[in-house]
Amino acid sequence: MNLHALLVATLSLALCAPAHAADKAPVNAGPYVPSPSSVVADMLTLAEVGPKDFVIDLGSGDGRIVLTAAKVFGARGFGVDINEKLVQEANQAAKAQGIADRASFSIQDLFKTDIRKATVLTMYLLPHTVNMLKDKLLTELNPGTRILSHDYSLAGWIPEKHMQMDLEDKVAISGVSTTLIYLYVVPATVAGAWSAKLPEKLSKAPVRLNLKQQITRVSGSARVAGNEVLLEDAKLKGEHFTFKLALGGKTYNFTGAVKGQSIEGSVEGGGAKAAWSAAPIK
Ligand SMILES: C[S@@+](CC[C@H](N)C(=O)[O-])C[C@H]1O[C@@H](n2cnc3c(N)ncnc32)[C@H](O)[C@@H]1O
Incomplete structure (x- = not known):
């Protein structure tokens, strides 16, 4: 049975199951289908995994992703x-490879797993399961954490990078050779009103920034000298926030680090560079 046929079977079973059974048994987030080794290597390379990283694989199968990491x-x-x-099997492999102190595996429901420690989170799960995890990913993971998903995207999230390739060994799994890897970066929260202190040359009075955020997508405006100026090219990658403002016929490039209750960074334009900061308006 290929992955899509298994998806239909899994969903039908879930729909037929009585409510009290669903309370007890963990939701089956996907059948065991190992990621081909080349995909594991590509995933970890795409996220630039290194010695400082803590990798958590939700639904780890034979452990190959964490073992390779x-x-x-x-x-x-x-x-x-x-x-x-x-x-x-995964714990035995970790022991045999002499890495049991750095890679371990436990029997646990992925929906109930504490993932706050991850700097990289990986998953190869059914498409609807990946999306059932969206709230958990946003609430538990720190801004800047990389999320790698094999084949299925997170609806509404803009991937930082993605890779597509054709692999013959995927035909037996998903019915097609197309293989996708999505890399997302957990965004900081910037939505709301901020009071920004800009260099005097741009505004002597504090500037009100009104920011809207849809997961990784940010838009908004700045109220400068009575005018509402739209933020251009606003981008949020983890805590790293950048945008442009057109003021007095010149374009200024803003860069900032979002640290909970503050944004601090620099603004460049008109041949000069200076600091700016912002605090939320409560
Ligand atoms: C497609 S396999 C992926 C294996 C591995 N991550 C890889 O990429 O090679 C999905 C795995 O998720 C596990 N799984 C399904 N539902 C789960 C749940 N609720 N909690 C933990 N694991 C689950 C399955 O047993 C299976 O091993």
């Missing part, structure tokens, strides 16, 4: 799976 990329991490045999 530890052995080849020098990272640490863990995987969780509901399949006891696969968890055992």
